[in-house]
Amino acid sequence: MNEADALDMMRDAVWAIIVGAGPAVVAAMAIGLIIALMQALTQVQEATLTFVPKIVVILIVMATTGAFTGAHIFAFTERVYGRIERGF
Known part of the structure; x- marks a missing residue:
């Protein structure tokens, strides 16, 4: 694993966090x-x-966007495990 692979994986991880938490944070704000x-x-x-009101709105947003968030995090996890399996 070189620096480019590590940076690519970290970029994907940060993006997964933003996509996962984004809808709830935007709704709360x-x-x-x-x-x-x-x-x-x-x-x-x-x-x-x-x-x-924030708790209610966050619960509603997470109920509606939960499938999208879960699919995105699942895809990220598959990419990471795929890299581990291939030896990066």
Whole structure:
């Protein structure tokens, strides 16, 4: 295994993490921004108000994108195991 193979594998790993966590993180940021805007407009400064909507939205997003995320991580794992099997 040379440096190019290691960098390629690390790039694939980072990309798999971004694709796997991306939908949930984007949904959490969007709902957090909406709730923060509503809190600023209504001047209701309740710290615990953001948790329940974020949890619900993240669960919904993960339920809808779980198959895609799982397939992407499975494909990455197959590539890594294939490289190990071939000796890189």
